[in-house]
Amino acid sequence: MKRITSREEIPTNMTDEEAADFWATHTMSSELLEASTIEDDLPRRNGRTKTISIRLEHDLLERIQEVAAQKHMGYQTLMKQFLIERVYEEEKAIR
Template sequence: MKRIISKEEIPTNMTDEEAADFWATHTMSSELLESSMAEDDLPHRHGRTKTISIRLEHDLLQRIQEVAAQKHMGYQTLMKQFLIERVYEEEKLVR
């Protein structure tokens, strides 16, 4: 998995399929992820989290947990990172 350390490394105007292929082989560095969350164009975080329930197929959850273990992080943290990255990409497409 290639770690992205600057925004310039992220292609722009990707189709959904291209974005899925790209993010399947790339991940944002923690620093880039944190800096992207601090940008003025992103919604302000209130510091509180909300607990939600989501149903996942057992196989998918197991795969996520395995990837998280390889990255030495919790699976829920990894899932939040995936969601943040994907929402960021969708927001860029809308603008």
């Protein structure tokens, strides 16, 4: 898995299929992941997180936990990474 350390390494204008293929073989560094939580053109938010509750199918949760274990990270951290990456792609698509 190739670790991405800057936004310049992320291709632009990818189709959903291309994005899925790209993110299947790449991951964001923790520094880039943390920096991605606040966009420069968005109003600054306080650095606090908010606890939420989300219902997932048991099978999906097990699959996420399995992937997280293979990456040596917590499953909630992995889910946050997935959400950040996907929201970033969606924001790029609508701009």
